[in-house]
Amino acid sequence: xxxxxxxxxxxxxxxxxxxxxxxxxxxxxxxxxxxxxxxxxxxxxxxxxxxxxxxxxxxxxxxxxxxxxxxxxxxxxxxxxxxxxxxxxxxxxxxxxxxxxxxxxxxxxxxxxxxxxxxxxxxxxxxxxxxxxxxxxxxxxxxxxxxxxxxxxxxxxxxxxxxxxxxxxxxxxxxxxxxxxxxxxxxxxxxxxxxxxxxxxxxxxxxxxxxxxxxxxxxxxxxxxxxxxxxxxxxxxxxxxxxxxxxxxxxxxxxxxxxxxxxxxxxxxxxxxxxxxxxxxxxxxxxxxxxxxxxxxxxxxxxxxxxxxxxxxxxxx
Numbered sequence: 001x002x003x004x005x006x007x008x009x010x011x012x013x014x015x016x017x018x019x020x021x022x023x024x025x026x027x028x029x030x031x032x033x034x035x036x037x038x039x040x041x042x043x044x045x046x047x048x049x050x051x052x053x054x055x056x057x058x059x060x061x062x063x064x065x066x067x068x069x070x071x072x073x074x075x076x077x078x079x080x081x082x083x084x085x086x087x088x089x090x091x092x093x094x095x096x097x098x099x100x101x102x103x104x105x106x107x108x109x110x111x112x113x114x115x116x117x118x119x120x121x122x123x124x125x126x127x128x129x130x131x132x133x134x135x136x137x138x139x140x141x142x143x144x145x146x147x148x149x150x151x152x153x154x155x156x157x158x159x160x161x162x163x164x165x166x167x168x169x170x171x172x173x174x175x176x177x178x179x180x181x182x183x184x185x186x187x188x189x190x191x192x193x194x195x196x197x198x199x200x201x202x203x204x205x206x207x208x209x210x211x212x213x214x215x216x217x218x219x220x221x222x223x224x225x226x227x228x229x230x231x232x233x234x235x236x237x238x239x240x241x242x243x244x245x246x247x248x249x250x251x252x253x254x255x256x257x258x259x260x261x262x263x264x265x266x267x268x269x270x271x272x273x274x275x276x277x278x279x280x281x282x283x284x285x286x287x288x289x290x291x292x293x294x295x296x297x298x299x300x301x302x303x304x305x306x307x308x309x310x311x312x313x314x315x316x317x
Contacts, residue, residue, distance in 0.1 A: 054112060060102075061104050136214050138207065158175075159229055
């Protein structure tokens with residue numbers, strides 16, 4: 001019995017020892033694993049990274065870039081500095097590409113680069129027009145453009161002012177018109193405006209119109225003065241008392257006729273007028289005298305004519 005008990009104790013001791021060794025090895029592996037993970041985390045934290053603007057969805061060529069639209073673009077900040085790209089656009093450059101034109105298709109996750117966009121606003125105007133729309137540029141000054149405080153994408157009403165029979169007529173011409181550009185700028189913070197030394201003043205605005213509206217606006221410019229009235233883009237109120245193209249053409253014809261009539265009725269200065277009237281009276285007196293006493297013309301026979309030819313020319317004698 002003692003021999004059997006000794007054998008059992010030895011087997012038990014071996015099992016306990018194996019369990020203890022297994023536990024120690026497991027703890028050692030866990031320690032080593034934690035050490036390795038901590039070291040990798042520390043290395044990753046010490047690694048310099050760069051941030052770039054990437055596409056947050058599939059974008060087609062011709063899209064107007066709005067880097068602040070979270071549905072279209074996102075910022076990726078986990079790119080190691082060793083993989084930095086000189087042509088990639090950083091978040092700090094977001095303002096300078098707002099309103100740019102996308103030149104190529106982008107897949108979700110693609111990095112936005114300078115080669116993939118066009119920041120020259122002068123080449124982007126046509127792409128911003130919807131089918132059937134036209135861009136018309138009209139002259140403005142500080143008064144008609146609200147002291148140059150209009151910005152691209154603002155919505156305005158156009159008021160026509162002109163004179164008729166000594167009275168000043170003001171009437172609404174267009175309502176809720178979108179401003180495409182102010183001067184050369186298609187956006188509030190356009191890169192072209194900054195690079196060209198563009199200031200806050202401008203002398204023209206470009207409007208988004210249909211072809212019928214273009215006819216009305218150009219006719220109104222011939223008739224009188226246009227003023228821009230800023231409105232809330234969400235304001236959907238309208239008036240029906242607007243000037244039609246037929247009215248503009250009728251008023252322009254009346255204005256042209258009146259101006260011509262005024263020109264024909266302009267008076268000369270008194271001294272010049274008196275001299276002019278005296279000359280007219282003298283001419284009339286001489287005409288009357290000639291009519292009252294006509295001079296008898298003698299009946300002189302005509303000489304026969306002789307053709308003298310010099311080369312290809314001839315004369316009569």
